[in-house]
Amino acid sequence: MDRNQLTGLILMLVFITIYFQFFAPEPNPEQISQLNRSDSSQIIDDPQQSAIGQPSATVLxxxxxxxxxxxxxxxxxxxxxxxxxxxxxxxxxxxxxxxxxxxxxxxxxxxxxxxxxxxxxxxxxxxxxxxxxxxxxxxxxxxxxxxxxxxxxxxxxxxxxxxxxxxxxxxxxxxxxxxxxxxxxxxxxxxxxxxxxxxxxxxxxxxxxxxxxxxxxxxxxxxxxxxxxxxxxxxxxxxxxxxxxxxxxxxxxxxxxxxxxxxxxxxxxxxxxxxxxxxxxxxxxxxxxxxxxxxxxxxxxxxxxxxxxxxxxxxxxxxxxxxxxxxxxxxxxxxxxxxxVELGWSVLSWINKFAIIPIFHFLEQYISNYGVIIIIMVIILRIVLAPLTYKSHMGMAKMRVMKPELDELKAKHGDDAQKAQQEQMALYQKVGINPLSGCIPMLLQMPILFAMFYFFPNSIELRQESFLWATDLSTYDSIWDLPFDIPFYGDHVSLFTLLMTASTILYTWSNSQMTTVQGPMKSLQYIMPIMFLFFLNSYSSGLTFYYFVSNIVSFGQIALFRKFIDEDKIKKVLDENRKKNVNKKKSSFQQKLEEAMRAKDQKKKPGKK
Missing domain, CATH: 2.70.98.90 (Beta-galactosidase; Chain A, domain 5)
Incomplete structure (x- = not known):
């Protein structure tokens, strides 16, 4: 564009602007509303008010x-x-x-x-x-x-x-x-x-x-x-x-x-x-x-x-x-x-990105049935986590061996729970038991279980893929559509969720026979599976199927570990540790724990009459 064209264009714009601002008549509101769609640069509330409008019915x-x-x-x-x-x-x-x-x-x-x-x-x-x-x-x-x-x-x-x-x-x-x-x-x-x-x-x-x-x-x-x-x-x-x-x-x-x-x-x-x-x-x-x-x-x-x-x-x-x-x-x-893609927060996202997804895609190259892929993923992850699971079961076995002595301490000190706990900590140190040894390995496995909670519902690979009675592994597997809605449950019954809940309760019961947990805590551990029955009923059937298979494989692991864990040998090792640690000083952790207990006890004493 040369200088003359530019000058002419600017003058034309000036005249048009002056005309529109001072001399142009007001347009008919009805015509403007029909011809001028709502300004879509503004955020809209109703899609019917978007730029996808209806053509004008007025003929001009x-x-x-x-x-x-x-x-x-x-x-x-x-x-x-x-x-x-x-x-x-x-x-x-x-x-x-x-x-x-x-x-x-x-x-x-x-x-x-x-x-x-x-x-x-x-x-x-x-x-x-x-x-x-x-x-x-x-x-x-x-x-x-x-x-x-x-x-x-x-x-x-x-x-x-x-x-x-x-x-x-x-x-x-x-x-x-x-x-x-x-x-x-x-x-x-x-x-x-x-x-x-x-x-x-x-x-x-x-x-x-x-x-x-x-x-x-x-x-x-x-x-x-x-x-x-x-x-x-x-x-x-x-x-x-x-x-x-x-x-x-x-x-x-x-x-x-x-x-x-x-x-x-x-x-x-x-x-x-x-x-x-x-x-x-x-x-x-x-x-x-x-x-x-x-x-x-x-x-x-x-x-x-x-x-x-x-x-x-x-x-x-x-x-x-x-x-x-x-x-x-x-x-x-x-x-x-x-x-x-929703893969979870922080650690869960890393687990999905660098562990779960690579394994899943590797199996996907050779296996077309996604139900079979889920089963194989369970087995692979259980093998990888086997050392932690074994350590957890070993910790629980040690606690079972010590259960008679722990019961004696509770009976000896009666209602003085703090004194009984101090004695228990002293006993653990003597025999060389870490009371958290059975819990820590289980806690380390929790991030993987939670990572699956994000992976399966958001895995597009499972979308519209069927397995057994589930027609779509990315959503719930309804075997019975209810004529009404149950609060917090839904209007359908998912079979994989039922199987997962039943196997979780059975697995919890089996574990409780091997632990020293007593009192209300023994009953509370059954609440979580019941909560999952309601919470996961409308979740991905691929997820509930994974948890169900995981429980089944866990039963096999428990049976296998029981064959390898000899409680008589464990007792001998603990007795030898007791002899070695007779004169062993209390650990700093135990000392701080006992000090905290004594301080708590002292606060209670002035209040007694």
Whole structure:
């Protein structure tokens, strides 16, 4: 653009601005409400109020339509009318449709997956989602998604190796333009996008916004569980990953004041996301559940500010991800993008990432039946943990051997529990027993059990995979749908949960025969299995099946350990330790424990009359 053209353009903008501000008549409110959709750059409460609106029923004359378009779009009004054309591109993993109206993604179908009805899995469609790029122009926001883009030349689709390149261009009368260039690789779930502007700097303000509203389609059998695992997740450039509350029944929203590298709409097993090469400067995100809507899980929205300088310098490059929450795939999409898979907090996440998932994927290469894979995983982990389990059983065996002497101490000191405990600690030191030796190995195994609690319900590999009577190992295995809902239990009966509970109670009883636990604690240990019966009834059947098999294998281990543990030999060793430690000084731990007991006893004495 030369100097004369630029001067003429600026003067024209000045005259148009003065006209609109001082001389233009007020538009008819009814026409404006029909033609002007609600500003999608704002966080919305109701998806019916999103940019996915209904066409106007009022028929306007061409001159009236042109005038309203000029008022609404300014210099962009030349692209306000056109014919929408859909371009569909398919690769190995997905079928993606683009619309020339707005030059945006119109629909995404994932080829390797089905929804809970067995129909093709539609992750995104124009009835439930809309993307927008807004620019400031003549003191208003212009939504480029309402304008019609055209292809370059005879076709807007070209090939670069196995990558398909799709271009949409919006050209203004004075030659200014905006071009969207999409790249779709021959395989995978990512779509690249580059925005190239030409000559827009004089006619737009310094606010460019990307907005995305989506009513997440219902894809899973368990509607409630799907809602509780759907949310907006985002990563700041400092590495902090955060999310809106997924289980909240109220509207959730957050203002992002820090630079943000990616924002995702995460569902239980699938994610739609945008990753920016140059971070968004700030933005807003929100989520809202419309409980009357049975076709979608949750309404989510983002409104992110693009760096203006990057937009003008044509450095606005993005990457969209439309695909499964598979850790092996997500970890290569962007930094910390694998956080879209729920693997637990801190230690639990590490166990899943570096132990459970590698074992699972290794077995997956050779075994197609996921029930068999779960059984083999139980056996492998039990073998790895066998030394700890053996040490725990050895500790319990030592306590059983000492039980007669411990009972004597309790009888000797009667109601003086503190004195009896001091004597017990002295006895433990003499015979060389650590009273925690039976508990510590069990506690060390707990993180693995809890890691499984996150792994199985969120493992997309188990989705819609059947085993025995379970038709889908990623959700509950109902053998009886109840005509009513039981509080804290549900409206169905899961057989694997029943088997897990029964085997856990039996395993607890078997262990109690080998321990010295007495009194209320002996009864309390049965409460946890009963609680799990209610808590896990609606959980992944893969998880409850794992726990059930783990209990069965544990019975085998107990039987095996009993053959190797000779309590007569243990007693001889303890007696020898007693002789060696006759004159042994008390350990610092025992001394501090006794001092604490004496101090506690002294506090009680003044109160006695």
């Amino acid at each position: 004359s061409d001159s009236a339509r042109t005038r309203l378009s000029e008022m609404k779009f300014g210099l962009f009004s030349s692209a306000a009318d056109g014919e929408e054309k859909i371009t569909t591109i398919e690769n190995e993993k997905m079928i993606v449709s683009f619309s020339s109206k707005g030059g945006v993604v119109n629909k995404v179908i994932l080829k390797d997956f089905k929804d809970f009805r067995g129909a093709p899995l539609v992750l995104v469609d124009d009835a439930h989602a809309a993307q927008h790029i807004y620019v400031d122009h003549l003191s208003r926001k212009v939504d480029l998604s309402e304008l019609y883009f055209t292809g370059r030349g005879r076709s807007n689709v070209t090939k670069a190796g196995d990558t398909t390149v799709l271009e949409y261009r919006l050209t203004l009368p004075e030659g200014q333009s905006v071009t969207y260039k999409y790249t779709i690789p021959g395989d995978g779930y990512e779509i690249g996008m580059t925005v190239v502007q030409n000559g827009l700097e004089p006619i737009i303000g310094q606010q460019v916004t990307f907005a995305w509203n989506q009513r997440a389609n219902r894809l899973e059998k368990d509607f409630k569980d799907a809602r509780n695992r759907t949310t907006v997740k985002y990563r700041f450039t400092d590495g902090d990953v955060d999310e809106l509350s997924a289980t909240s029944t109220e509207k959730e929203e957050e203002t992002l004041d820090l630079a943000t590298s990616w924002v995702s709409f995460r569902q239980k097993f699938f994610t739609s996301a945008i990753i920016s090469a140059t971070p968004f400067t700030n933005g807003q995100v929100s989520s809202y559940t419309n409980f009357e809507d049975t076709t979608s899980v949750k309404n989510m929205a983002m409104s992110m500010t693009l760096p203006y300088a990057d937009f003008i310098d044509n450095n606005s490059t993005f990457k969209f991800y439309y695909g499964p929450n598979n850790y092996a795939i997500l970890k290569d999409v962007a930094p910390d993008f694998s956080e879209n």
